[in-house]
Amino acid sequence: MRKIIWFVLLSPLWLSGCSSERPDPGNELFLKDVTLIDGTGAEPQVGVNIRISEGRIVEIGPDLSASPGVEAIDGSGKYVIPGLIDAHVHLDAPTVFQLTPAEKAQVIEHTPKAFLYNGVTAVLNVSSEVDWIFEQRQAERDGRLMSPRIYAMGRSFTPEGGWGSRHGGALADADAALERARDYISRDTDGFKVIIEDGLGASGTYVRMDEEMQAAISRIARENNVPIYTHAINLDEFHSAVAIASTAIVHGLEDPIPAGDSILQDMVEKNVAFVPTHSLWEAFLRHDDAAADLDDPLLRASVPHFLLDYMQDPVYRAEETRRFRAVANMPVYKWAEEKIPVFLENILKAHQAGVLLATGTDAGGPVGFNFQGYNTPWEVKLFVQAGLSPMEALVAATRNGAMVIGVQDQLGTVEPGKLADLLILTANPLDDIENIRKIETIIYKGRAYPRRQFAYQAPTP
Ligand SMILES: [Zn+2]
Structure with a gap:
């Protein structure tokens, strides 16, 4: 009897443990003589070796040597950082409105590689079609899909007529929200995405979620230990996001913070992190002057080329603008x-107040220059533009992202025992944060990939 119980209890655990990391026994990597910037904010360690085995970082130190038969990767003159974490993505977002179904499918199929190409090894997908995104997560865990690690949560919670209702799945009332919450919990969701927003610029054109629905979601999230990721943009919405005990607010704050307002102190006290998606707003402005940027070789290696060709066509872009304005x-x-x-000012103020800041792009929505993967290092750079040091921006993009997802014991820093997702750079990101784009090798789930392996290649006709 006891044996049967053990079998029943252990077999699903064994299966999920096996599939989630897919260790390759005997697979060992040895990085020799690198400068390590480990993601904790500690000073760089010069001339260290890193031993990776079965998907994990095993040892870090100056006096290690490679196991017999393992060829060392020479890291002299190179820099190792943790893989980047993008804590606001939508893997099914096609970047523009006007694509054929086949083109849209091609963009979505390539998107995970675009993230890996740009050094992003984990993503928090804060809203997508439900069955599809949980299947993507499973495929990634099973090793069927080459993709950054996916943390997923189905569709946004949004009321009828709410900002998120244009994606479908709007909720009639608090009971409907609870029913959805139970469904997502049964799918082992990584969070709930909640939209508290009445329209950009407080235009009042969308229905804001009422307090009853907010409270219901907050309660069931707390009871089941599910993190809440809240879409909020103005100050009042930010206060609501704190009131429902959000784990993070996943957009920027558009209002100047008046003297005496407690929002930043509240966020610190209640452990509400901040993912300001600043590149999203900047992307809006690139809409009209992106021609030069669209030729960046790193962008062309990130995105199907027909997308870039379309965006260089003024007629196409005018129609994109028209459609986007109609939505907003x-x-x-x-x-x-x-x-x-x-x-920008609020990013720095939040950081100085001690709010945990993490990197997220919300890329892929049809707003203009909004490229998945490619925009993540840009978001990191914008943190530096806001006033953070390169080291602080790097920590935000790595360790803090892991904290927002709740996987900081596994990811986000390069330390013994952590999962082996890291990047080898050819230049020092602390000298110039742009150097996080100078990726030579992506080490992902304990395997080394030359960057070009993830580059977009146009299908040969
Ligand atoms: Zn979003």
Whole structure:
């Protein structure tokens, strides 16, 4: 009897443990003589060796040697950082409105590689079609899908007429929200995405979630230990996001913070992290002047080329603009232009107040220059532009991202015992944060991939 119980209890654990990391016994990597910037914020360690085995970092130190038969990767003159974490993505977002179904499928199929190409080894997918995204997560865990590690949570919680309702799945009332919450919990969701938003620029064009629905979601999340990731943009919405005990607010704050307002102190006290998606707002503005940027070789290696060709066509872009304005119900580019200095200032204020800051792009939505994967290092750079040091921005993009997802015991830093997701750079990111784009090798799940392996290649006709 006892044996049967053990079998029943252990076999699903064994299966999931096996599939989630897919260790390859005997697979060992040895990095020799690197400069390590480990993601904790500690000073770089010069001339260290890193031993990786079965998907994990095993040892770090100056006096290690490679196991017999293991060829060392020479890291002299090179820099190792943790893989980047993007804590606001939508893997099914096609970047523009006007694609054929076949083109859309091609963009979505390539997206995971675009993230890996740009050094992103884990993503928090905060809203996508439910069955599809949980299947993507499973495929990634099973090793069927080459993709950054996926943390997923189905569709947003949004009321009928709410900002998120244009993606479908709007909720009639608090009971409907609870029913959805139970469904997602049964799928082992990594969070709930909650939208508290009445329209950009407080335009009041969308229905804001009522307090009853907010409270219901907050309660069931707390009872089941499910993190809440909240879409909020203005100050009032930020206060609501704190009130429902969000783990993170996953957009920037558009309002100047008045003297005496407690929002930042509240976020620190209640452990509400901040993922300001600043590149999203900047992307709005690139809409009209992106021509030069669209030729960046790193962008061309990240995105199917037909997408870039379309965006160089003024007629196509004018139609994109028209459609985006119709969704937002306001002059979005003008709004972004006015708000960007405020968004930037609030990033620095939040950081100085001690709010945990993490990197997320919300890339892939049809707003203009909004490229998945490619925009993640840009977001890191914008943190430096906001006033963080390169080291602080790097920690935000690595360790802090892991903390937002709740996987800091596994990911986000290069330390013994952690999963082996790391990047080898050819230049020092502390000298210039742009150097996080100078990726030579991506070590992912304990295996080394030359960057070019993830580059987009146009199908040969
Ligand atoms: Zn989003």
